[in-house]
Amino acid sequence: MIELSTDQQALQALGKALKSEADGKKLRRDLARDLRQALEPAKAEVRSGLMSMSTGGMSVEGAGLRTTVLKGLKAEARLTGRSTGARLRMKRTPGVRNFKNAPKRLNSKRGWRHKVFGRDVWVQQEGEPGYFDEPLIKHKAQYRKAVLEAMEKCARRIARSVK
Template identity: 50%
Template sequence: MVGPPFELRVQETHEGLQALVRALRAEEDGKELRRDLAKNMRAALRPAAAEAKSAIMAMSSSGPGVSPALRSSIAKKIRPEVKLGGRWSGARVKAFKTRNVRGFPNAPKRTNRPGGWRHPVFGDRDRWVTQHGKLRWFDDAFEGREHTYRQAVLDAMEAMARRIADRAR
């Protein structure tokens, strides 16, 4: 009997994920299996996204309390992202752009920057100020736990590989 077209042990590389995706495509119900794999990989990264959301909400806030709130708007845009196929395959936690928040679409990126961001003082384009947020709030949220989240994603991949291999037997 010929074994499955991939190793049962998924490698910690991009090639390991690609091999798993190819095996999913070969299955009759491959779309459903891919959906399950993506769901399980996102679930593995949810705690990391919660850490990042908690980190941005811990950033100090001062000012007149303009609406919509910047920190909560950024927190709403943080979520796990999984792509299986295409130019990029993988799983990550991403802070998406905040398009309609006070004319500040790059808020997640800028508040994480050590150099801060520049903006006009109360809309006066002749007076600008540099503002600093909580430095590296996004990056520091995962500090020391990268291995835990990577292992959780690999475990989801391993479970799917075992599920496909068990079918072949």
């Protein structure tokens, strides 16, 4: 998992300032929404990278692995605690063919082992590293700037309400 975070002390200070404001709940909610929206382009790139992965020509009944993995893709914003910041997160997938950590394995060259359907044969399947990491690394400065702009927007809003 790659975590994009700004200066955590500044974000924590902003979070404290929001608590002291009369409409702090609304300001906090708006800041968290803006932080999540700052990561929407990254989320779209991760989504397209995962969907462009090869399926090996297999058709599966029900929801496919890639589609199920994408359902767990979330942009999160935390304004308090040790992990203050904005980040993309992929949830584990315990209900998908007993493959509980599919997002991690799909992003790993090491891949995973699985039994061939209907036979007592095990195979090693490789992931396609980079669908998650590369968009975040490549555009890290852009996402950081968007997060800083969201923080600045909230700070201006607080300054206006104090006057």
